[in-house]
Amino acid sequence: xxxxxxxxxxxxxxxxxxxxxxxxxxxxxxxxxxxxxxxxxxxxxxxxxxxxxxxxxxxxxxxxxxxxxxxxxxxxxxxxxxxxxxxxxxxxxxxxxxxxxxxxxxxxxxxxxxxxxxxxxxxxxxxxxxxxxxxxxxxxxxxxxxxxxxxxxxxxxxxxxxxxxxxxxxxxxxxxxxxxxxxxxxxxxxxxxxxxxxxxxxxxxxxxxxxxxxxxxxxxxxxxxxxxxxxxxxxxxxxxxxxxxxxxxxxxxxxxxxxxxxxxxxxxxxxxxxxxxxxxxxxxxxxxxxxxxxxx
Amino acid sequence: xxxxxxxxxxxxxxxxxxxxxxxxxxxxxxxxxxxxxxxxxxxxxxxxxxxxxxxxxxxxxxxxxxxxxxxxxxxxxxxxxxxxxxxxxxxxxxxxxxxxxxxxxxxxxxxxxxxxxxxxxxxxxxxxxxxxxxxxxxxxxxxxxxxxxxxxxxxxxxxxxxxxxxxxxxxxxxxxxxxxxxxxxxxxxxxxxxxxxxxxxxxxxxxxxxxxxxxxxxxxxxxxxxxxxxxxxxxxxxxxxxxxxxxxxxxxxxxxxxxxxxxxxxxxxxxxxxxxxxxxxxxxxxxxxxxxxxxxxxxxxxxxxxxxxxxxxxxxxxxxxxxxxx
Numbered sequence: 001x002x003x004x005x006x007x008x009x010x011x012x013x014x015x016x017x018x019x020x021x022x023x024x025x026x027x028x029x030x031x032x033x034x035x036x037x038x039x040x041x042x043x044x045x046x047x048x049x050x051x052x053x054x055x056x057x058x059x060x061x062x063x064x065x066x067x068x069x070x071x072x073x074x075x076x077x078x079x080x081x082x083x084x085x086x087x088x089x090x091x092x093x094x095x096x097x098x099x100x101x102x103x104x105x106x107x108x109x110x111x112x113x114x115x116x117x118x119x120x121x122x123x124x125x126x127x128x129x130x131x132x133x134x135x136x137x138x139x140x141x142x143x144x145x146x147x148x149x150x151x152x153x154x155x156x157x158x159x160x161x162x163x164x165x166x167x168x169x170x171x172x173x174x175x176x177x178x179x180x181x182x183x184x185x186x187x188x189x190x191x192x193x194x195x196x197x198x199x200x201x202x203x204x205x206x207x208x209x210x211x212x213x214x215x216x217x218x219x220x221x222x223x224x225x226x227x228x229x230x231x232x233x234x235x236x237x238x239x240x241x242x243x244x245x246x247x248x249x250x251x252x253x254x255x256x257x258x259x260x261x262x263x264x265x266x267x268x269x270x271x272x273x274x275x276x277x278x279x280x281x282x283x284x285x286x287x288x289x290x291x292x293x294x295x296x
Numbered sequence: 297x298x299x300x301x302x303x304x305x306x307x308x309x310x311x312x313x314x315x316x317x318x319x320x321x322x323x324x325x326x327x328x329x330x331x332x333x334x335x336x337x338x339x340x341x342x343x344x345x346x347x348x349x350x351x352x353x354x355x356x357x358x359x360x361x362x363x364x365x366x367x368x369x370x371x372x373x374x375x376x377x378x379x380x381x382x383x384x385x386x387x388x389x390x391x392x393x394x395x396x397x398x399x400x401x402x403x404x405x406x407x408x409x410x411x412x413x414x415x416x417x418x419x420x421x422x423x424x425x426x427x428x429x430x431x432x433x434x435x436x437x438x439x440x441x442x443x444x445x446x447x448x449x450x451x452x453x454x455x456x457x458x459x460x461x462x463x464x465x466x467x468x469x470x471x472x473x474x475x476x477x478x479x480x481x482x483x484x485x486x487x488x489x490x491x492x493x494x495x496x497x498x499x500x501x502x503x504x505x506x507x508x509x510x511x512x513x514x515x516x517x518x519x520x521x522x523x524x525x526x527x528x529x530x531x532x533x534x535x536x537x538x539x540x541x542x543x544x545x546x547x548x549x550x551x552x553x554x555x556x557x558x559x560x561x562x563x564x565x566x567x568x569x570x571x572x573x574x575x576x577x578x579x580x581x582x583x584x585x586x587x588x589x590x591x592x593x594x595x596x597x598x599x600x601x602x603x604x605x606x607x608x609x610x611x612x613x614x615x616x617x618x619x620x621x622x
Contacts, residue, residue: 027432132307136314138601141552141593147559148590151578152322171549178545217506221499224436231438232560236575251440258448269441276436284432 021289028285034278042095049088050076053245057083062261078263080254086264089245090271096157096246097227097275104165104226109219112172117203119173120180131177134170142167143229150238157246160239164226175218179211213287220283224276231272247272304605308598313364315594319587320363323373324356326583372591373584377577382588386570390592391472392462393558393569399485400492400554408497412504413539416512417531427501434498439557443491443564450487458484460566488565495557496550500543507542511535541612548604552597 012020023029041048051057063079064071071078077087119130137145142164149163150156183189184207192206233239234248242249247268254264338346347353354362366372372382411431415424451459462484465473476482511517512535520530559571566572570589577585 132310135307135601136311138549138552138597141554141556141597143553143556144559144590144593147556147574147578148322148586151586152325174549221435228438232440235438235440236560236563238578248438248440251438251444255444258444259452265444269438269444272438273433273436273441276438277433280432280435 018289022285025285025288027281028288031278031281031285034274035282038094038275038278039098041091042098045092045095049085049091050074051085051088053084053089053092054243055084055088057085059083062257062264064261065263077267078261080250080264081257081261084243086250086267089250090247090267092245093247093250093268093271094275096240096244097230097272100157100161100164100230101223101226101279103161104168105219105223107165108169108222109172109215112169113176113208113215115169116173116176117180117208120177120184121199121203121207123181127177130173134173137167138170138174142225143232146229146233147236147238150233155233155238155241157240157244160230160233163233164229167229168222168226171218171222172215175214176211179214180207183207183210212290216287216290217283220279220286223279223283227272227276227279300609301606304602308602311598312591312595315598316364316367316591317360319590319594320360322590323363323583323587324359326581326586367591372588375577375585375588376582377580377585378582382585383592385585386573386588386592388473389568389570389573391474392567393555393562393571395474395476396485396488396492396558396561396567396569397551397554399489400496401551403489403493404496404500407493408500408504412501413508413531413536415501415505416508416539419509428505431498431501434494435502437494439491439495439560440564442494443487443561446487446491447564457487459487462568488561488567491564492554492557492561496554499546499550503543503546504539508535508539511538541608544604544608544611548601551600555593555596 057075057079060072060075060079061083062081063075063083065078066073066076068078075085075087077085077090079085080089115130115134119127145167146160146163149166150159153159153162180203189202189206192202197206230239230246231248231251234246234250235252237249237252240246240249242253250268251265251272254261254268258265352359370383374380375382375385378385411427414421415427418424447459450457462481465478465481467473474481476485517530517535520534525534555571558567558569559575561567562569562571563575570593574586574589576582577589
């Protein structure tokens with residue numbers, strides 16, 4: 001190319017532009033960093049974890065963290081009441097939580113956007129049918145519905161994940177539909193229609209990008225609430241079954257030791273908090289970077 | 297208007313029908329009533345006779361119709377464990393849960409609205425940044441961690457407040473056992489309702505802040521400024537009104553979350569409400585009680601959601617929900 005003489009700055013690619021706005025939000029970058037670390041831990045849990053998550057060291061029950069008096073550097077964050085290494089269990093727990101969050105959010109977001117767009121775009125009969133189904137699902141609060149589903153299917157981690165993805169669907173449908181209906185009355189949609197854009201183009205190319213901001217916020221909350229719900233189900237004994245190292249059930253098991261051994265409660269709690277926080281922060285950053293309205 | 301209300305009520309009935317069918321299916325899937333009623337030393341012939349007399353051999357739809365007509369006359373079966381009508385068992389525990397939820401909601405409204413509005417009006421204020429940080433943190437804490445730390449500090453370490461139970465209650469109007477009228481009851485209420493409020497308050501703070509920021513950036517607010525309308529009117533009359541519209545919708549959905557989280561809160565604090573009852577029923581596989589609880593809670597939500605839609609219609613006449621009304 002011989003256009004060197006033109007000194008106009010090359011426009012940023014959308015990806016660069018996105019990164020420019022995203023990286024200006026330090027919390028979001030920190031969140032992303034933490035998620036990458038957790039994801040790395042989750043994938044290579046078998047290699048990283050110093051012990052097996054179900055190994056019981058009978059001579060090291062309720063050992064405090066290594067830096068405290070009586071601690072052992074072999075068990076960095078201490079051990080629980082049957083002598084299992086807490087750090088290793090947390091690392092293996094990350095795998096579960098991330099997998100559940102990923103499956104639940106992806107499934108319900110995809111379904112929710114589709115149903116919401118269709119309902120908001122076509123209105124009439126289709127809208128009524130979809131929204132009635134959504135209403136019925138919403139008539140039960142998500143955690144309760146999840147508990148009910150798990151109570152019927154039997155407590156297990158797969159059923160818990162299934163329940164969580166079913167129950168988070170209505171929020172996406174409602175949000176997408178409301179945003180779609182608001183956008184439908186805008187001039188740009190009308191003019192696209194006048195130019196001859198078909199329903200698919202109108203729905204996915206004209207309207208959807210303008211509805212994304214609230215959806216991203218909701219999906220972030222959805223990811224965090226999937227992890228939180230998972231922990232809640234585990235806490236109630238309806239999620240992962242022992243000895244699966246799941247953060248919520250680790251907390252529930254440790255409840256009776258809260259006065260004697262703060263570390264068995266604090267570290268799983270902290271882990272849930274940090275992971276969920278990281279997703280929340282990253283979601284905020286994504287919203288700021290993706291929402292054209294806030295960009296100006 | 298009246299047409300809309302009628303249609304909305306019709307929907308509510310449809311939703312309740314579906315919930316009752318789901319509950320009916322759950323009841324059928326969880327355990328065999330004959331085994332629950334008789335012991336193991338009953339002959340197969342007697343079992344078959346009992347099954348027949350209970351109508352368990354009838355077609356599913358016929359059984360459902362019977363279940364439904366019983367439900368409509370206020371009979372949702374008898375709890376296996378409590379040996380009492382399920383509705384009576386739930387009715388006993390209902391006031392505890394409603395008082396807990398109400399107090400939590402009150403705490404949420406009284407904290408979230410001022411905080412969210414302030415964070416939007418003064419976005420660069422140090423306090424606003426703190427509000428945003430704390431609300432993001434608050435979204436990320438599981439309720440049982442909050443509850444455990446509250447109990448640890450307020451009940452164990454400092455011994456200011458009781459950590460479990462409902463304390464002293466008084467019977468109001470002959471049927472409502474209330475903990476709101478005694479000092480002991482209020483003390484018991486404090487920790488659970490604060491924990492419960494922790495779930496919702498951050499959501500509302502963020503929502504109100506985001507919505508308010510958007511409204512403040514809109515043309516009509518800019519126009520109001522240029523007309524020289526005083527700041528408090530612009531903020532609290534022009535912008536806040538429109539801010540609260542989506543808050544109502546989300547609020548309606550979130551009340552459901554609130555009552556669901558009473559299950560966790562009540563389990564942690566051994567609060568004798570419906571949520572604890574439900575968890576006990578789940579662990580005992582008390583099928584009639586589980587399905588009755590689902591129906592009662594479903595009814596509460598359908599009522600709240602219908603009410604929220606009507607309120608929305610009332611405060612925002614611009615909304616024309618297609619397919620309803622004119």
